[in-house]
Amino acid sequence: MPGNGVHPTGQPAPQNEGGPAGVPPLTVSGVSKVYHVRGRDRRTVTAVDDVSFGVAPGAAVGLVGASGSGKSTLAKMITGSERPTSGEIMFGDVSVGRLHAGGLRSLHHRVQMVFQDPYGALNPLHTVEYAVMRPCQNYLGMSAKQARERVAELLETVGLVPASQFAAKLPHQLSGGQRQRVLIARALGSDPELIVADEPVSMLDVSLRAGVLKLLAELRRTRGLSLLYITHDLLSARLVTDEILVLNQGRVVERGQTKHVLQHPTHKYTVQLLDAVANPFAADGGRPDGSTQQPAR
């Protein structure tokens, strides 16, 4: 079983002395985030409430929940866009919550993010090449020429071939699936150790999702990347992750090996999420033979 990310008791797995190639693990300990809403009705919103987990090198962990569950806030804290109100986030021996501008920049070298909205995450005026080049130049110190070569390699890795044709395109000339692949190529640009993917396929047509998910799984395998996969869709979580944490209103309500949690859910919220998965084979009680699965073809 690759990557023992999470212990059944919820404590992060014992520190590895660096997994594959000394990639540091991610450890989230007792993290909370409280927002103070200003204005007429002052109140506090607890977006994340005492969450702990870890992502070992090469592991893929899922954070699952509906909107308002706190999963996106956690992603922001892990990537340094927000500071936790309490608790600690350690990436190796770096405390993410205490970083400032320069430190955050170094962090982004190693922790990259793939965003949900493939169109919104790309500057509409920049070509694909420019977007993917910048992390190579900024983090790997490459010259423009070297960066362009690397861009061609990355575009091929994510399946956008011929690379030279895609490099010159602007975002509005690409389909949703292609844009998402560009985002992944850009995230790979800095040669990161951990990728945080925030609902990377939820805005894509279903026919395009498998390709992108397979790409993520493949990248994990070939590059030893760790993956933190954030979603509300349990089907894609099942395909990509080894273990999941189910979040509701900022708290972890269930966790464990993905397959086990999905087959034997214990919390009613998990059951709700399972029911929400679109499954044409389960409609109206399932197929004639009673199965709720895709027929073997």
Place this chain on the structure above:
Amino acid sequence: MSIIATSVPPPEAPGASARVPGGPAGAVPGPLRFVGRALRTLWSNGKARTGLIVLGVIILVAIFAPLLAPDSPTATNFTPYLGPSGTNWLGTTGNGQDVFSQLIYGARISLIVGLCAGALATLVAVTFGLISGYRPGLVDEVLSFATNLALVVPGLPLMIVLTAYIQGHSVWTIVLVVAFTSWATGARVIRSQVKTLRAREFVTSAVFSGERMFRVAFREILPNMTSLVAASFFAAATAAVLAEASLEFLGLGNPATVSWGTILYAAQQQNALLTGQWLMVLAPGLAIVLLMVSFTLINFGVDALSNPRLREK
């Protein structure tokens, strides 16, 4: 029931990905290419095209004034207070100067002040707006306060007071004064837009890609605000032309300079309407309006500048 467009975008031509675009494989192109493309985009809009043509004519008149004007605008060769005639198409001033020549040379001042003051005001507005909108916090609070203060003070009275106090009434005084009083509206609008863009995911992505603050502001945010900055510029230029004319008309400018405003000033002094020299009032007035309208018309085409879909041609 009100109907809005759905959030589903218009049907993509998915095969469009097979068409190679004619854009350079890189970031924002050199300034010259940028201007060329901007002009082409503006030209494609009917109203903007009209505006460009009118502006073009006025610019040409200003440049070739010595060739086009029958006389020197300041030469007091003629009998004063004459109405329109074969020699003096628009009549003469109280000092015996040819009004028509003055009109032609006057284009220079109005253009210079309009464009320079507009540019200066926009530059200040963009600087304030970018800095203020980029980071919430103390800097934003201070700059917003300053902007609001500048907005609250009435423009024309402030201009009058400033010009009255500043020694040396040159054209550049007017440019500075006009710019000083008109940057605030643009700054406010630009700040709003910067704040909106700042929150967009592609800006966050740029930060993740390792871009530093200045690069994010100037290479990510600003290019997406081209339309807004251009619109601010043309609006500021329009206001500047009118402001300059107003100041000259009130006698606060340098009476030695020749501009459309000073023609109106002279017309006022010599009661041109009563003496039947109504053309002396109409001509510069019309010229001012024409220049302002040309800027406004160009502004109609400015929306297209920030839209990448229109860059493929």
Place this chain on the structure above:
Amino acid sequence: MALLEARGVNVVYEPTRGTRIWSVRDVDLTLEQGEFVGLVGESGCGKSTLGFALTRMLRPPARLTGGTIRFDGTDIAGLDGEQLRRARRNGFALVLQAGMNALNPVRTIEHHFGDILKAHARPGDDVSSGGIRRRGTELLEAVRLDPAVLGRFPHELSGGMRQRVAIALALSLQPQLIVFDEPTTALDVIVQQAVMDTIKDLQRQRGFTAILISHDLGVVLESTDRVLVMYAGRIVEDQPSRVMAHGLHHPYTEALLGCYDDPRAEQVHLGGIPGTPPDLSLPNTGCSYEPRCPLAEEICRQQDPPLFPLAPGRAACHVRARAAHVEEEAGRAR
């Protein structure tokens, strides 16, 4: 008589700059009273455009370029202005994807009801504030909302509640046909189920004809009686919902079904569909799905298949039609 009979519907999208795109091509569609039909397809297939065309809601640069749309016997394709408004009065209504955003943020919900009821009032209708409040209460209860919502503003309600208000507004004129364009897509995933249940129940209770437009095959199969699958501007399959999960179908439908699975299964397989949909700015020869189809044959490249019978419905596929025909012949021979 069928409630809606559309023949030869074509919609072209003509932006002022850029190429024309034929987003809906030659669609024939018949809806009976009380049917709940799903229109399913992926981005760019033309399903929303078709829904808008059928309710005459297209805005430039989209344009209906041909065909007839008979609603309750009257051809509405040619109507305009006041005639159209009258036909809409108790004819059909549209619930939009972000219909909750179609609510005026500075007006209360009660005001919204008032707007509609007054605009389409007939002599004898009670449009006093009391009458409006009564109707409003009745409609909100039908969509399972607390009548107190009448006094609230849109921003005080959650996304799910706003979408229910939009549905209630659509019901207010008791239309014969309601078109739901992705009604739950913009909602949180847990709320989607509840709102779809409400829509299903309403349709069953009130018996209006409904078209559900969605990219989500699961949602559509759960709620509708009949499904139309669209691809590249055409309807490629027309079947009762209950038979969709098994048996043979149009290759695109099968591929689409292959993109779903049960996350609880021992082995989970997720398919994708390689390639991209065709360029709708070009005229097409042959079957539009052919480049991506595993069953493609020579005839598919040459002839665009019409909707052949494929019991119990129809499918636009040469290969499937031929196989079904052969089986039928064989069955008759036995």
